[in-house]
Amino acid sequence: MEKPVKKVAPKKGRATTSATSARPAAKPRPSTGKAAPVRLAQVFELNHETIAARAYDLFERSGHPHGRDIEFWLEAERELQVRRKA
Secondary structure: OOOOOOOOOOOOOOOOOOOOOOOOOOOOOOOOOOOOOOOHHHHHHOOOOHHHHHHHHHHHHHHOOOOOHHHHHHHHHHHHHHHHHH
């Protein structure tokens, strides 16, 4: 024997939209001419993307030599670690 399913009405005062519904875009703030303050942890975050970007920069500055990818990766990692500690 199946139990009857009880339907629950949404609570009053709460929005009934789903989490995937579109939210209105935030208004852009007027520019004051000053750069937003950046925390040091954001600038020198050691992650794959940051290291890869620095390694590619080293690759380009060296004239695109092939076969030295590991060397550039390790150098980029070392540079970013030194900057992070400073």
